[in-house]
Structures are given as structure tokens and as C-alpha cells.
Amino acid sequence: MPRPKFQTLTEQMYYILLCLSKECCGMDIMERIPAMTGGRVRVGSGTLYNLLEQFAEAGMIRETKAEGRRRSYVLTDKGKETLSGEYRRICAQAWDYRTVFGEEEQR
């Protein structure tokens, strides 16, 4: 069954929103995410473009300025809420993992 849109975030959605905690333009995100994750996460240009549009439509980010075709965005309160919800979910997962395997194995 498909999950409701943005109720949980994929890794790419999560990092895009994380980058937008500070105002930045779409194209910068493409460079920031690999830098932030040590190259572990890579977001395709089409995916980024579509997600920015969908986040904006969902009110999770808002456009702050447009310089030619370079548009900048920043996270809205709704976006922050979604992101922190996702963070709590990831933390809960990490907590559950530690509960099962203990701290030892984590090291």
C-alpha cells in the first residue's frame, strides 16, 4: 500500500529539507548533500527539481528569492515539523536497535 505523501521521508527528501534549514538555491543542494553525507547520498537533478516543487506545493518550503533561473528556498514551520518528525522517527529506530543489540555492538 502506498504511504501517504511526506508522512515519512525518504533519505533524499530528508537531506533536501535538512539543507534548506538555511536559505539556499536548488542547485547548491545538489553539491551540499554529497558533502554532508560523505558521498553516501546522491540526489538526481530531476528528483531534486520535482521534490522542490512538491515541497513548495505542500508548504514545507517557500521560495525566498529568484536570481534569473536560480531560485532559493528555505524551510517553513511545516517543513521543520516534518523534518523533526522524521528525525524523531530515525532516533526511535536507533533507540530500538540499541535496545535489541545493546551499546556494545554499536561500537
Next chain:
Amino acid sequence: MKDRKWDFIPFSYYDRTGMERHLEQRAAQGWLLERISNLGWYYRRIQPGKIHFTVTHYLRASQFDPEPTEEQREFHDFCLQSGWKLTAASGQMQVFYNEEDDPVPIDTEPALELERIGKMMKRILPFQFILLVIGFCMGGSWLWSLTHRPIDLLSSAYNLATGAIWLMLFLWCAADLFRYFTWRHRAKKAALLGEFVPTKGCQKLLMAMLAVTVLSFAYLLLADRKPGFRLVMLLMLAGYALLFLVVNGVKNFLKRRKASRTLNRGITLAVDVVLAFALMVGIAAGLFWGLSAGVISSMKEILDPPLSVEVLTGVEDSRYITRCQADSTFFITQRNFYQHIPFEERQAGENVAFLDYTIVDVHMSFLYGWCEEELLHDRDDWRGDDPDTPYYQYVEIDPTPWGAERAYQLWVGGEMPSSTYLICWPGRLVELEPDFELTQEQMALAAEKLAP
């Protein structure tokens, strides 16, 4: 050495994997896509090498846009940032290439790709379903006719050619829709796991359909014996080609003149509708003219029919005329002969003999039984007082006088034999309908003239 090249490979709309593979193969051969039009894909020569391609769809684009919108250019900028250069675009379809060894794909989120292809296909699927239904009805009725009324169907080059086209259309639509929904089902499951599923269209079937269409038209033009009909067909094809070129020309002209999408769409559609209507009127007028002038009828007057009233009765009468209508394919040849004296040449109360017969030569033995059944049951729809029994029924008779394998005589209302016979020789069926009773001698004479 040529530095430009063209090809026309019909891909299913959603088959991005097939298109990308084809473009990668072309690049490995030294050809890079540079333009897409309704007539095919155009390439320019490059150094052969490994180039990655991505075929994607920008859903807000339109084939009527004079140039890419600012949003679309922004999308192109995004792609360029990660090394993907736009090489060609046609309407919503955008083709990018990347020369890096291991580029980040344009799409990295399978659910988004699935959603986008789903939206794109939503516009196409209704048309494909309509074609499927048309193909099913036409192809189905063609198949029904093949077993129930094979003579008219398989003796006519037109019926044979159009039937093959309808059947292929149905097969392609059914296979393509099946492939799409199968892919979608698998892609939905895979998207939940963050995985992509390669598309697989029906390219070979589509190629086969195009080949069958072209071959059918070629066969129709070559095999049809009615020169007027051939002319009408050629004019019709030329009309369709002209319609296609004019509509495309208008659209491209307006794009060059930077007309807005709405204006371009409105004018192009108007031109399309008006020209299509004019073409239909032209075809109808051409057919009407051909039929009324007698140039596209296969009916003609002949002087030496295989069998005549004169031969059967021994009475010579110069007023007799014989009309023959013949149709032939490599399956069946059907010839109908009708000999009569025109009404205006008959004297009041004069009783004259008429002769009507149809010779069916079956060139492929597996069709013989179907043809015999058709002739035996051709009149089954006629009902008399008893609604459960056909009014006209063939009854098997002794075939010896005819020197045939089987012979039948038509009975009327179950109680009165008529002068209509169906005679079955190897490879040939003859339905003989004189309007007078035949004697044993006349039967032998007719058999001598009509047997293969």
C-alpha cells in the same frame, strides 16, 4: 562521409529503458541524437564512445510551446549542473546525455518517476483503449468472417489487407497495455523498496505492425484489379500524407513565429479538423465518382463466359449480355457471372432465361471446408412460417451427373426443390442459379464447362 543520419524506431511512450539503450548503441556507433520529430530521430556524427542517456518527461511542456519556458530551462540547468546535457526534446519528452563514467542519474527516487510516467500515460491510455476496442471489434469481426464468410473476406485484397491491419492494431494495443500495467505493478512494489524497474515496451510488435500496414497497402495497390480503386487509394494516401505535412508545417511555422502555446494549439487543431473533413469529403466524392462512373467497380461486361444460356439451351440471342465480377487473392478467387437480357430490350410478356453462377476457386485446401459451409448456409437467415428452420436449405443429391465429389440442390420451404445447385469439385465450388429447370444433359454440359 555522411555526418547526419536518421532513423525511425517506434517505441512505446513509457519505454524509457528501450529508448536509452537504443541511443547508447547509436552513440557507440558514433551517432548522437540531435533532434526528434514526428518523422523520426536525427543524429549527428560524433567520436564513437560510451555515453549515458536519460529519457524523461517534463509534464508541463507542450509540443506547441514556441520555446522552453523559464521553469523548463531551470530544469535543464539542474540537469546540466550534474553533467546531463539536453540533446533533444519533443513535447514533454526530454532526452539528456552525459559523458561522465558514472554520473548521478537524473531520477534517483523511483516513486517520483513512477508518478511522472503514470501522469504522462494517463493522457495516452484513453486513446490506446479506444484503439484496443476498435481493433478488437474490427479484428474480431474479421476473424469471425474468416470462419463464417471466408469467400468475400479472402477473395478481396481490400478485406485481406485491412483485416490484417486491424488485427495487428489490436495485438499491439493489447500487448502494449499489458506490458505497461505489468511494469507499473512491478515498479510500484519496487518503489517501496527504493528500486527502479527497467521498462520493456513492445517495440518489435510495433515494428511488425508498421511492416504489416505498409505491406498490406502495397499488396492492396498491386493486387487490386480495379484501376480506378487504385487511383482512389493512392489519392487517399497522398491526402493523408498532405494532411500530416500541412498540420506539422503549421505547428512548426507558428512555433518559429513565437506564437503562444494556446494560439498555436488552436490554429493547428482548427487546420487539422478542417483538412481532415475536407479529406473525408474528398474520399467520399472520389468513391462516389468512381462507383457512378464504373471505374472502381470490379463488375464488367464479358463476351466469353465459361457457361452461357446459349450453351445450355442452344438458343442464340444477341440481346444477351453477361456481367462478370471477379476478385482474387492468393487464398481464393471468386468470379460471379450474371447473364440476362436488359429489361428495356425485352418484349412485353416475353419469357427469357437468365443464368447466374458463382465460381469459387480455393487455392489453399484448409479453407475449402469453410467456403463450402458458407455457401451451404448463406441463406440461413431467411425464415418462413417456421422460425426455427431456414426457409432455404441445401439438400445433398447424387453428384454423378455433375462428375463432382458432392452436389447439393436448394429446397424452398422444405417442400419444393429449386433450380439452384451447389457443386463441389476438388479446389472449386460452383453455385449455379439458372432460372429454369436443368435436364440431365444440361447438368453434364454445365459440369463440363465449369469443372476445374
